[in-house]
Amino acid sequence: xxxxxxxxxxxxxxxxxxxxxxxxxxxxxxxxxxxxxxxxxxxxxxxxxxxxxxxxxxxxxxxxxxxxxxxxxxxxxxxxxxxxxxxxxxxxxxxxxxxxxxxxxxxxxxxxxxxxxxx
Numbered sequence: 650x651x652x653x654x655x656x657x658x659x660x661x662x663x664x665x666x667x668x669x670x671x672x673x674x675x676x677x678x679x680x681x682x683x684x685x686x687x688x689x690x691x692x693x694x695x696x697x698x699x700x701x702x703x704x705x706x707x708x709x710x711x712x713x714x715x716x717x718x719x720x721x722x723x724x725x726x727x728x729x730x731x732x733x734x735x736x737x738x739x740x741x742x743x744x745x746x747x748x749x750x751x752x753x754x755x756x757x758x759x760x761x762x763x764x765x766x767x768x
Contacts, residue, residue, distance in 0.1 A: 660681045715741070 668675070681688055695704050716738075718724035723746075731738055748754060 668744075693740075710741070 664675070678692070681692055683689070691706065691708070700705055705763045716723075718727055728738065
């Protein structure tokens with residue numbers, strides 16, 4: 650028997666009896682690969698919201714990797730690394746961070762210059 654056949658035969662073994670009797674409710678998801686952390690993450694988020702909430706299978710970026718560049722240097726590093734690996738990217742948001750228009754930027758608390766101190 651070749652090594653590959655041995656490995657393949659081990660990969661399809663049945664659960665041991667102690668696992669069958671000792672672990673209630675075990676379930677396998679054949680479409681969900683252990684090698685795909687994004688799909689596993691989405692499944693766990695869906696489980697956290699169930700049974701009350703439904704959610705889409707994919708988020709706004711799907712299974713695609715997203716990088717966040719806080720500085721021009723961060724952006725340069727990400728773009729250069731992608732270019733070196735043969736990947737292209739698409740900008741999703743503006744380069745500057747700002748408050749949304751509906752955010753109140755004026756404090757409802759009057760400014761205390763320090764002349765009123767607690768005793």
